[in-house]
Amino acid sequence: MNEFLYGVLPYIALTIFAGGTIMRYTIYERNWTTKSSEFLSKRDLKWANPLFHIGLLMAFGGHCVGILVPKFMTEAAGTDEHMYHLMSLAGGLPAAVLFLGGFLWLCQRRFAGNDRMQVNTSGMDKLLYLVLLLTIVSGTIGTVSNIPGGFDYRETISPWFRSVLMLQPEVGLMENVPLVFQIHMLSWMMTAMLFPFTRLVHCLSFPFEYLFRSHIIYRKK
């Protein structure tokens, strides 16, 4: 079972993630959009949306550090396990509050607010929000339950993830990981598989180039 979950599924997920995204961009760019609902209802968007996105960016940054930077490097930089744990909590807990709080606020707006929001909520969206909820909640519970620091993901999950990226998955690392973290693994893989087929793709088109281009654009037909 673990062999499949941590040795095969990540590759299926990442393949769908990358392949699906490329396919959508090349073949179906016409429906590549943020799917903004501001036109239908501005209510609550002013605070809920920025909070959600700030929380998301903080969580994303924290994950990058926690997963991609190996333990020996932070230790070489003079940060011991205790210090590191405190630092990750200092960033992770506020991130979780903003991310989950923003998410719930946005869901309330979407599902219990203006009726018009229905036309902006497809079946795929509902599935996505379910999976996202699972991902955010499992991540939050994992962080909170691990405040005392019993479980060091940087000796299990992080090296496993890097081994996946190196195409030599070390499934054994994941054997004694607590259930909530296992759920978190499963849910991010589901999110990755849904990614190309949902509004999530808009994160890839953050318009940095806008800062550098001229105001008026002329183009030949």
Next chain:
Amino acid sequence: MKIKAQISMVMNLDKCIGCHTCSITCKNVWTNRPGAEYMYFNNVETKPGIGYPKQWENQEKWKGGWELKGGKLQLRSGNKLERLAKLFYHPDQPEMDDYYEPWTYDYETLITSKRKNHQPIARPRSLITQKPMEIKWGPNWEDDLAAGESARQDHNFKNIAEDITLEFHDLFMKYLPRTCNHCLNPACVAACPSGAIYKREEDGVVLVSQDGCRGWRHCIPACPYKKVYFNWKTNKAEKCIFCFPRLENGLPTICADTCVGRLRYIGVLLYDMDKVKDAASTPDKGEIYHSMLDILQDPHDPEVIKAAKDAGIPDNWLKAAQASPVYKMVKEWQVALPLHAEYRTLPMVWYVPPLSPITRRAEADVYLPDVKDMRIPLSYIAELFAAGNVAVVENVLQRLLDMRMVMRAKETGEELPRRLEYDLETYEAMYRLMGIAKYKDRFNIPAGLQEQAEDKLRELQGSCGYNCPGGC
């Protein structure tokens, strides 16, 4: 000098009867789809009124268009960094209720209703939620001042010094058909974070690439005319495309073609691209109109012709520019004005301001009144078409009056007005173009890049047909 060609339109408001044929034909051709029901690429407003969407002219509210900040041209909605921060929530973006909620009627019940004491009725039903709804506002709620109070909230009254009470004895109204202005300095293009909106190199039509649009929706508040719309179904921006498939074949836009009053003119203008920014940055907003005239180039001037050829403008486009009805009205006769030039987008749809009946205060036995005695206050027209510069409007209306007086004198043998700005042939030509307004005279549209197209066809000669691109 860098010459570019622009397809441009003039609307002669003197002849607009507010029939909405333009809006309806446009709607039937372009926006009768789910997600676009509420959009009118072309709409006709009764002025005074708050318009569609509500209060679109109030840029303190919407932050549309450009402004001068320390002498430098900048989008009113902020610099690029400020604007990127608004990606998650745009405080100035209109909501559906600022336009109206589109509806249909439950016609089914008329047919399927059981036998009852009272006639069944078709209740209005929202096209968004599909639920029964109460109609509180529509795209044309103010038609012929029907909405009453909202006319007094017209934003243009804000800057007018004289008191306009809209009491019954001095009531006035006029129609204002509006489409995308296909501006030379379009704020929507500048605001698009994805670079999906662009001006077409060859004819200046402003288009939204439906592939490139990411739904960041910054174009919608940025356009001061509120002529970019958000499709709630595709979640992308849409706008008037100036019927480019028709233009490319030498046909006028559908709104212009079907105009009952025959008040729309379409033709080519040549402009100097290098001067666009300076014109948009004219310090005095009342002078922007004159700066706009300055960047429009004379298509008969040999130097301009040479520069245009260097810039790759085809011969048939040059010919069209020389015979352009729009050039005549805008630059030669100076009878057409831009709508709200103070937004600094340099709009390329021009309006001949309307004459109106004399007020009671003026003498009753004059055939043609002084422009100052007209029912529509000059200051109001000036707010719309001359950024408040009353002198500009006065001159234009005087030219229109002079034309009438010259033509009347011709029939009646009366004396000609003492001071005439133009020679008699010019007034005659004005009369022919604006009064007779033959289809052939109103539209002079060069078919798109004909010369290159002919070359393409020649390349295909001898191949086995046109059924696959480039022959088989």
